[in-house]
Amino acid sequence: RGTALWPLFKMSYSCSKVGDPRPGQPYKGGNFCAFLPENKEGLKTAKLLKKAFERGLTFQIKSCDGEERVTWGPIPHKTSWDGGKARNGYPDAQYLREVGAVL
Secondary structure, eight states: OOOEEOOEEEEOOEEOOTTSSSTTOEEBOEEEEOOEESSHHHHHHHHHHHHHHHTTOSEEEEEETTEEEEEEOSSOOOOOSSSOGGGTOSOOTTHHHHHHHHO
């Protein structure tokens, strides 16, 4: 296993906005961690993910059991260093190419 970058996102409690499932309603935040390999392609992907985050594309608000909460958005993230593609982890030889195409 090589070295890894671990972007950590901390989303606080807030109120949803127009376009969310229930605008104006409070939602639960959370801590979100993703993994990228520490190499040239991983660093390039980290920069693209940062831009996506700054544009509000990384997360979305979903309603679950009558409660609004922050979840990952449509951009795929590796949330585990292992477990393979089926568990959002590595190894996944196509991930950096796939996420690059989305970004």
